[in-house]
Amino acid sequence: MSDFVSIFDTTLRDGTQGEGISLSVEDKLKIARKLDQLGVQYIEGGWPGSNSKDIEFFERAKELKLKHAKITAFGSTRRKHTRPEEDPNLNKIVESGVSVASIFGKSWDFHVEVALGTTLEENLAMIYDSVRFLKQKGLEVIYLGEHFFDGYKHNKEYALATIAQAEKAGADWIVLCDTNGGSLPGEVSDIVRDVCSRVGTPVGIHAHNDCELGVANSLAAVQAGARQVQGTINGFGERCGNANLSSIIPNLQLKMGYRCVSDEQLRQLTSIARYVNEIANVVMPVNQPYVGSAAFAHKGGIHVSAILKHASTYEHIEPERVGNKQRVLVSELAGQSNVLVKAKELNLDLDRENPRTREVIERIKELEHQGYQFEGADASLELLLREAAGGLEDIFTLESFKILVGKTADSGVLSEAIVKVKVHGDIVYSAAEGNGPVNALDSALRKAILKYYPDLADMHLTDYKVRVLDEKNATAAKVRVMIESTDHRNTWSTVGVSENVIEASWQALVDSFRYALLNRKPVCQSDNIPAERLGLVNH
Structure with a gap:
């Protein structure tokens, strides 16, 4: 039995069905390049017949110089009582220019009769005709048995008949889908093992995570004989998501002895997983296995x-x-x-x-x-x-600050901060306006220190969070302020705590500037010119 497991990524198609996930064409192209870098074998780009965004993606994907992955187009079997040559969905797949098609058909008799509204015999013909049509067009065909596990449990003979039609028509892969995500690992293992004993075509698994078992069911399927795993990076997907490839790949490779990607590609897993979340504008859970910031x-x-x-x-x-x-x-x-x-x-x-x-x-x-x-x-x-450790220099200290907040009938709220700080022994006054008191304080402090450290112009705040620590004290409650800052090279976080949100913000803000100034020399020192001669001090 081969120890190689093919990885089929559907982040760009099934993953985008997750709530809050929206990717532009440019986003999808960027992620496709990263997935290829990771070494996945198939990248499902979307449904070329469903929307203009996917049509554009497949057109532009032709220009991608991928080294490992094949771009795959998704679709369904032909419409009932329609010849495959006349089916717009199948023809869109062919026209997309891909070399691989992944099409789904119904495996559950309940779905055939209720959702499709057709006969069991017609559904079998739809599966055979669609796979055969795409094979005749020269495509590699991955057949997806939708709701296969539910269908098998309700009508085993019919579910097996559906994949038999796909194999007879020449499908290159038969993928068993736990579409509702309701199966348990033991069930998946038994059913996959039974299917593998009946078909000669390689078998795959497509699991959803509705019972928190997407990864477990995928691993169980591989142990039972499946040699393709479909999933998404970080488990993106509809409802509770798809099987998480960020966990599946290292589990298969490091725990179970299967080969999916090279060791060097595996070392890129964390950075690529975080990149995908960044592009999708989704915060990664810190405790996500393998790739989360708290995983180790x-x-x-x-x-x-x-x-x-x-x-x-x-x-x-x-x-x-x-x-x-x-x-x-x-x-x-x-x-x-x-x-x-x-x-x-x-x-x-x-x-x-x-x-x-x-x-x-x-x-x-x-x-x-x-x-x-x-x-x-x-x-x-x-x-x-x-x-x-005695290695921290006090570059600046606060003498005082004042904040003025005002509003007129025909304008928004305006904040102004006046800051008096001692920088390298010199008293510096600075004032600035802002959208709020913290923004004004940030601008005023920056303005004072910038005269000495002009490269601080590259630093800015990227996130500001306030948490009430003891709600029972209402407006007198102690608050914790977390500030995240960056200088386009590094990112760092600071904290402040007080009963006064301005004081807590000032603490976090000061730490942010103190950290940014570590190992930096002021211009007046590096040039060996007194600050007064540079006009930097206002008395």
């Missing part, structure tokens, strides 16, 4: 102490094999090991014998008790550790 993250002190001795104590694979990395989180659960690992990453002089190590641990625990959260504020944590 460790928080408990005992766990961290163990992985320092050997990573396999709490990691089921080496994260680098799928392009991910080990992370150590520092929080109120942290022990010395957590802090030492983070300090080592930053090349800071903290060790078990250093009393500052215990001090910074206690400081972190106290701050987290107050509501700070350093797991998601990597920059604020680094600043704390650098301060504990």
Whole structure:
């Protein structure tokens, strides 16, 4: 039995049926290039007869210089009582210029009679005629038995008769679909094994995730003899999604000994999975297996102490094999090991014998008790550790700030911030307007520091979140503010906590600027010219 499993990706077709997922033609082309880079064998681009976007995609996909994947067009069997030569759907597939067609037909007698409104005999003819027509046009044909598992469980003989017609007509693959996602792994395994014993055509699996079993059912099908797995990157898809290829590929390859892609391609899995989410404008769950940011993250002190001795104590694979990395989180659960690992990453002089190590641990625990959260504020944590190690320079300090907020009858709310800071010992005043008080503070602080550090012009805030920590105190409740910033090269997050949202925002904002200024020299120092001569100081 071959140990190679073919991967059929339907992110661009079935995946786009998921709620909130909308991809432009340009998006689909970008993702197709990445999927080819990952090494999948088939990329289902869409239904060329259904909409103008898919028609444009197939036209432009002809220009893609793919090295591994075949672009596949999706469609259905011919309409009832229609010759395949006259069926617009089948002809659109042929006209799309693809070399592979994936067409679905009904396997469940209930669907044939209720959904299609035709006879069981006519449905069998529709399957045979459609596959035969596409084969005669020179296409590789992947036949999808829609609702196959439900059909098999309700009328086994008829479900088997449908795929027998596809095989007789020359289908290159017969794919069994758990369209409603309601089957269990044991059922899938038994049914796939039975089908594989009856047909000579290679068998595939197309599972949905309505019972949280899309991945499990796909793996069970492969163990039973299936040699093609269909799914989507990160499990995109209608209702609860499709089988998640971001989990299926490494499970097959690293756990079960099958070959899907090369080892080098597998190392690109995490970056490609995150790229697809970015293009689709979907936030990836941090705990997504293999590719999530927390997939190899460790928080408990005992766990961290163990992985320092050997990573396999709490990691089921080496994260680098799928392009991910080990992370150590520092929080109120942290022990010395957590802090030492983070300090080592930053090349800071903290060790078990250093009393500052215990001090910074206690400081972190106290701050987290107050509501700070350093797991998601990597920059604020680094600043704390650098301060504990004695390697943090105070580039600027606050003297004062004022915020004015006003509104007139015929205008929106306008905020103005006036900031007085000490930068390298010099007092600098700055004022700026903004869409809100935080935006105004950001602009005013930037304006003051920019005179010394002009490359801060590349830095900007990308996200701002406020969470109320104790709702029972109503408007007097303590809030936590998380700010994400970028300079187009790196991205970092900072945190602030206070009963006053402006104060919490200021804390996070200041940390964001302090982090951005690490290892940067002011222009007046690098040029060895006093700041006063440059006109940078306003007294």
